Amino acid sequence: MAAAQSAMAQAVNVLDPGSLLSTFGALGVAVVLFAETGLLVGFFLPGDSLLFTAGLLCVGGGRGGVHLSLPQVLPAAVAGALLGAQTGYWIGRRGGRALLARSRARKLHEGAERAEELLARYGHAKAVVLARFVPVVRTVLNPLAGALDVPVRVFTVWQVVGGLVWTVGLVLGGYALGSSIPNVDHYLLPLVALIVIASLTPLVLEARRARARRASSSEASS
Template sequence: MGLNLLDPHSLLSTFGAVGVFLVVFAETGLLIGFFLPGDSLLFTAGLLSATTATSTLHLSLPWVLVAAVAGALLGAQTGYWIGRAVGPRLLDRPDRPRLQAAVARSDAALKRYGHGRAIVLARFIPLVRTVLNPLAGTVHVPARTFTVWQSLGGTIWALGVTVAGYVLGSSIPGIDKYLLPVIGLIVVLSLIPVARELRRSRGQGTATEDREAA
């Protein structure tokens, strides 16, 4: 079976902890990575770290945690500097309404919550997590402020989601027997906030079109 970029198990069985770093880096640092399974990948990686060393797929928890945090922090910082360099051209894409809606929500979060709180909260919101970093660079959030808060938010998110998966895996004896159903459930649950964001973005786009038509 070939590699499936949307399947956490496929990514982890192919790349291991390195896959955690690559996916998290792309999802948080590159706009093209918005579709990647960040939350579900981290949770699944934690789950697979709780399997026995003789299991079909077993990951080392320390290496997974290092890869997750490194990907989260380096990805966000890369996204920020991309935004500083080419932000307006990158984010001003009227031909991509979902991207524009995510940009609008990220900008509203920055204005409503302030830089620090918005940067931390964005880590836990799919799509917004991808867009806010280059947006912060585009609107010239101070580099030091961004670095401090994204480091805090990225560390909490990466460690928290991964350790949650590990704790669940450790609490279920013989997790190997239920691995595929559990991973399937994780993927479905992780898609719920994504679907909500897409639905909200579509609703905002429709409202905008209605106002323009009026």
């Protein structure tokens, strides 16, 4: 039994949505989203592509015979995303900045900068919703909101709104595409690649804008 569990653990690729879903099913969706949105160590997990792929695999005839149930995937995704964000917030209230300072992950610190910029530019409500759609930022903003004493009610209401739109939207988007294109699972890898690129685009654009602002500020001060 131990050998079988060890072999399964080695076979699962946590960065591959298809591998995660074929091994853990809807439960894997909940666990991954909880870790990505609630724990700083989960910043590298593939939330966007996992949700979209889960929707595709709910259609039937999925890759490698994998088939998920939409009535199971949707509540699992919502529960993982909402509980994760709320957990991240409470971690932040109890020392989120100290945890972030101890991390050596460059992407995590870059995500923290983007999260602070979102909070400063858009205000608490809009920033909490927008962060759901930006990888790494959606991991860091929740504890950061707690550390910055964003009111509990404001954070809870808007993280629920953002979490529902993000999870349900991506799952149903994948389901709709799978329902309209026969054998769409044959194109799963390129579709996942497109989702990853699309999800990273806001982060790249925001990073470029931040560098441009810093450059213009340094020129103005010199």
